Amino acid sequence: MSADERRRIAVSDPHGHPAELTAALRAAGLVDDEGAWSGADARLFVLGDYLDRGPDGIAVIDLVMRLQHEAPTSGGEVRALLGNHEALALGMYEFGPASDGTPSRRAQTFASSWMRNGGVASDQERLTAERLDWLRALPAIIHDDDLLLLHSDTLEYLEWGGTVDEINETVRVALTSGGADESWLCWERLTDRYAFMGEGGAATARDLMATLGGSRIVHGHSIIADLAGVPPPEVTGPWSYADGLVLAIDGGLYAGGPLLVVDL
Numbered sequence: 001m002s003a004d005e006r007r008r009i010a011v012s013d014p015h016g017h018p019a020e021l022t023a024a025l026r027a028a029g030l031v032d033d034e035g036a037w038s039g040a041d042a043r044l045f046v047l048g049d050y051l052d053r054g055p056d057g058i059a060v061i062d063l064v065m066r067l068q069h070e071a072p073t074s075g076g077e078v079r080a081l082l083g084n085h086e087a088l089a090l091g092m093y094e095f096g097p098a099s100d101g102t103p104s105r106r107a108q109t110f111a112s113s114w115m116r117n118g119g120v121a122s123d124q125e126r127l128t129a130e131r132l133d134w135l136r137a138l139p140a141i142i143h144d145d146d147l148l149l150l151h152s153d154t155l156e157y158l159e160w161g162g163t164v165d166e167i168n169e170t171v172r173v174a175l176t177s178g179g180a181d182e183s184w185l186c187w188e189r190l191t192d193r194y195a196f197m198g199e200g201g202a203a204t205a206r207d208l209m210a211t212l213g214g215s216r217i218v219h220g221h222s223i224i225a226d227l228a229g230v231p232p233p234e235v236t237g238p239w240s241y242a243d244g245l246v247l248a249i250d251g252g253l254y255a256g257g258p259l260l261v262v263d264l
């Protein structure tokens, strides 16, 4: 349990669906009919993948940024994680287009990965300096008391460091001033999944938390339908697995599942 008594909520993978995200937050009492923060002193964690696969990832980013500004006026808080699709969008923006007419191999890989993974041209066109700065500064991991919040269910985070602060700083530097190869690694590593599934899953989760902190992992990225082996429309809530140490919260909106808003 957290020493902080405030309500904690998590949502993940809105993937370009601002209307659905607003509706889900409204149903949870976190925004009002105008979409303004109404969650009082609640603490909302958004676990990444704002962009791609849906029509308007920029509107999702703008909504999260606005709620981050509004929530503190009533004692609330909104914290947002970096998803693999944010790393891909940043790489595409910086390294995807061929600048000199002879695209490098890396430029081609960014462009084709972006296409294959639901990249939206109008999102790229609206990546203003303010939005780019926000994306590049997103933490890869949040450790909040008992919770270890990740976008992806992977151990690849440990490739960047041995503590949450070190990992976040290494990723931030890679996305801010790294070259195409470092940027590519951010996308590639965060695309990995299923680290906590199967027989050794609970031990893997315990090991990761022994290193990084927390007593419960909450992640998005891998949709519950795939983890639990059910069709996406049949998903009705988060999925606890690995001896109850791990909670998956991505209902798989883009695949026909619900956008879950989960009280933690």
Ligand SMILES: [Mn+2]
Pocket (backbone or CB within 6 Å): 049, 083, 084, 085, 151, 220, 221, 222
């Ligand atoms: Mn993802």
